[in-house]
Amino acid sequence: MAMDNLYMQVYGCKRCQLWQGTKHAVPGEGPSNAKVMIVGQNPGAEEDETGRPFVGRAGKYLTKALFEYGIRREDLYITNIVKHTSPKNRKPYPAEVGACLPYLQEQIRLIQPQIIVLLGASAKETPRVAGIKYFEIVHPSAAMRFTKMREKFRKQITELSEQIRQTQQL
Ligand code: URA
Numbered sequence: 001m002a003m004d005n006l007y008m009q010v011y012g013c014k015r016c017q018l019w020q021g022t023k024h025a026v027p028g029e030g031p032s033n034a035k036v037m038i039v040g041q042n043p044g045a046e047e048d049e050t051g052r053p054f055v056g057r058a059g060k061y062l063t064k065a066l067f068e069y070g071i072r073r074e075d076l077y078i079t080n081i082v083k084h085t086s087p088k089n090r091k092p093y094p095a096e097v098g099a100c101l102p103y104l105q106e107q108i109r110l111i112q113p114q115i116i117v118l119l120g121a122s123a124k125e126t127p128r129v130a131g132i133k134y135f136e137i138v139h140p141s142a143a144m145r146f147t148k149m150r151e152k153f154r155k156q157i158t159e160l161s162e163q164i165r166q167t168q169q170l
Contacts, residue, residue, distance in 0.1 A: 120142060
């Protein structure tokens with residue numbers, strides 16, 4: 001299944017109830033040969049409005065933090081485990097995660113990233129694929145809110161940027 005085909009399936013997806021009341025599905029964005037993939041939990045209100053991942057406050061915070069460490073958003077593939085927003089941005093139920101996971105698995109298979117960055121709760125739910133390096137980092141929305149989390153987030157982004165530089169030298 002090529003990426004265009006996958007996007008068409010996500011746009012029309014009714015595997016769970018979340019599509020009801022949403023404006024856009026948010027399949028993901030970025031180059032199909034990206035070395036690094038970022039995975040969040042599910043889209044929020046601004047993502048639902050635009051159909052693009054991580055464009056709201058947390059997304060802008062993440063984009064800026066990555067840029068400060070020399071990582072350009074345009075070089076990354078960015079997506080979420082669950083492709084539709086949820087009522088009042090609640091955490092997706094396990095059944096919703098389970099229904100949506102095959103899309104992420106297919107995206108990983110198509111893109112074959114060297115590094116997958118898991119944000120916050122997505123770390124627990126994303127199946128690991130052999131040969132890929134996984135990086136768990138604090139969710140940017142937690143980093144925005146709590147000083148301790150912010151310090152941890154910064155440290156993790158520094159480590160990530162070093163890891164990416166090493167990967168590029170291979
Ligand atoms: N938070 C997420 O986990 N994903 C988004 O796309 C936006 C905010």
